[in-house]
Amino acid sequence: EAGVAQSPRYKIIEKRQSVAFWCNPISGHATLYWYQQILGQGPKLLIQFQNNGVVDDSQLPKDRFSAERLKGVDSTLKIQPAKLEDSAVYLCASSTGVDQYFGAGTRLSVL
Amino acid sequence: DQQVKQNSPSLSVQEGRISILNCDYTNSMFDYFLWYKKYPAEGPTFLISISSIKDKNEDGRFTVFLNKSAKHLSLHIVPSQPGDSAVYFCAASAGGSEKLVFGKGTKLTVNP
Numbered sequence A: 001e002a003g004v005a006q007s008p009r010y011k012i013i014e015k016r017q018s019v020a021f022w023c024n025p026i027s028g029h030a031t032l033y034w035y036q037q038i039l040g041q042g043p044k045l046l047i048q049f050q051n052n053g054v055v056d057d058s059q060l061p062k063d064r065f066s067a068e069r070l071k072g073v074d075s076t077l078k079i080q081p082a083k084l085e086d087s088a089v090y091l092c093a094s095s096t097g098v099d100q101y102f103g104a105g106t107r108l109s110v111l
Numbered sequence B: 001d002q003q004v005k006q007n008s009p010s011l012s013v014q015e016g017r018i019s020i021l022n023c024d025y026t027n028s029m030f031d032y033f034l035w036y037k038k039y040p041a042e043g044p045t046f047l048i049s050i051s052s053i054k055d056k057n058e059d060g061r062f063t064v065f066l067n068k069s070a071k072h073l074s075l076h077i078v079p080s081q082p083g084d085s086a087v088y089f090c091a092a093s094a095g096g097s098e099k100l101v102f103g104k105g106t107k108l109t110v111n112p
Helices: none
Strands: A005-007 A010-013 A019-024 A031-037 A044-050 A053-056 A065-068 A075-079 A088-095 A106-110 B010-014 B019-025 B030-038 B045-051 B056-059 B062-067 B072-077 B086-094 B106-111
Touching (some): A010 A019, A044 A065, A075 A088, B010 B019, B019 B030, B019 B086, B019 B106, B030 B062, B045 B056, B072 B086
Parallel strands (some): A010 A106
Antiparallel strands (some): A005 A019, A019 A075, A031 A088, A044 A053, A065 A075, B019 B072, B030 B045, B030 B086
């Protein structure tokens, strides 16, 4: 069974630029999550989708972050414009229940 | 406001000995707890979980103990192996919610 796929693996941008991350969840998993993991911290949930609907985006900084899952499968997370404090690993996970399966993440560096 | 706390940033043990990783939580609504293991440059992988209706769950070398009155859980690895060297995250959820709250992680090093 293929795991959660994310791309790119690494991204370096300057502040005020925009960036987008892509995630393809495990086949059949209706729930998809985006997490932000800052160095030395645990993953923090940004947004949760159930199929193509948003379940929880309470911790998503909506002035600069957006996410979509239009067909209920792949998802993209966008940051526009990026700030220095957005430097982190962005993890995508999918699940059919509480146990979540994570991708390898995208490491973002904002200079 | 950290609802899930892993107060030891790192732990070092000898191969073959027991590793004990600790986790405390403050939210009494949490009723399901998970441990994830993370290698560098990889995403966290699910290791073991426990429901609040139990006080122990075992899977091979890994055992999780839950003390609800103390709001404390621990992960025991016996015997520890060098391949167990990783960062271990404790996570919790409440009321059947799929939303997980993670601790900051403990870096385990198992020395040969």
